[in-house]
Amino acid sequence: MSIDRRHLLSGICCLSASLTIPAIAAADARIVSLDYAAAETLISLGLPPVGVQSSDHWDRWVVEPELPASVANVGQDLVVNLEVIASLRPDLIITTPYTDALRDRLETIAPVFKVSVYDETKSPLRNAYRETRELGRVAGIEEEAEAFLADADARFDGFRERLTAKEQPPVALVNFMDNRHVRVYGASGLYQDVLDRLGIENAWTRPTNYWGFATVGLEELARTAPPDMHLIAFEPIVDDIRPTLASSPIWRSMPVVQEGNFEVFPAVLTFGMVPSALRFARLLTEYLEGNNA
Incomplete structure (x- = not known):
């Protein structure tokens, strides 16, 4: 009786959670x-996944790299469709600590590899480099992973050189939760790691949670922000927030608004890996260069 590669790898993986998953062709x-973070990484390495959770929301939260039209939608977050996943005949299924609760059921279909970027080290960008190498190993594309990371290093260095040629203002990075509250990003987050890599000061120096953000009112952001900062918000912004902001006394009284130092960036995956870090670095560099032109 013949045993195909997928079932063989699944059997090996299930022998012990501590065993290293072998590389696949x-x-x-x-x-x-x-x-999404693992998916954007695989696309960047030239090996797009055959299925992704919530693929229909990719253009809302990730945007870049483009998701190939051939990639199947396997369901939403923890409510994935196991039948669809099985029908794709995967050689490997990638989870995160958030979706790892599905592991037992997924391992009946294929080996499972967990990607973990956020942990007690509070260094998501460094961890993203590590996990990219691991993805390259298990997917059998180690050379592609190393080449991608070498190119990423060169691009980060290039952005830093461009920005440090002139003095840059501190920046605050937010997502709007409603017209009175924002999620502001700081220590322990991917955006902070990128700012550090580029030599840019984060205007938000107060505590953040495990994921690198704090949810605060606009009045608190205004009270604690340095007067020369630039405020950057990320899409998506719910449509009804924009008109209510325009009529908000708190918003209109903020120096950053009065000085015109507010900008909305296209979406950048908040909990992404190296591709998202590079996207943010590029957008920020272009914005700050344009501001100093």
Whole structure:
């Protein structure tokens, strides 16, 4: 009786959670990702997944790299469709700590590899480099992963050189929760790691949570922000927030608004990996260069 590669790898993986997942052949590897960050990384390495959770929301939260039209939608977050995943005949399924509760059921379909960027080290960008190498290893594309990371290093260095040629203002990075509250990003987050890499000061120096953000009122942001800061918000912004902001006394009284130092960036995956970090670095560099022109 013949045993195909997928079932063989699944059996090996289930022997022990501590065993290292063997590499799979890159030429025909079929990978399902239950995580946008892992999916964007695989696309950047030239090996797009065959299925992604919530693929219909990719253009709202990730945007870049573009998700190939051939990638199947395998369901939403923790409510994935196991039948669809099985029908894709994956060689590997990628989870995160958030979706790892599905592991037992997923391992009946294919080996499972968990990607973890946020942990007690509070260094998501460094961890993203590590996990990119691991993805390259298990997918059998280690050379592609190393080449991608070397290029990323060169691009980060280039952005830093461009920005440090002139003095830059501190920046505050937010997502609007409603017209009175924002999620502001600081220590322990991917955005902070990028700011550090580029030599840019974060205007928000107060505590953040495990994921690198704090949810605060606009009045608190205004009270604690340095007067010369630039405020950057990320899409998506719910449509009804914009008109209510325009009529908010708190918003209109903020120096950053009065001075015109407010900008809205296209979406950048908040909990992404190296591709998202590079996207943010590029957008920020272009914005600050334009501001100093």
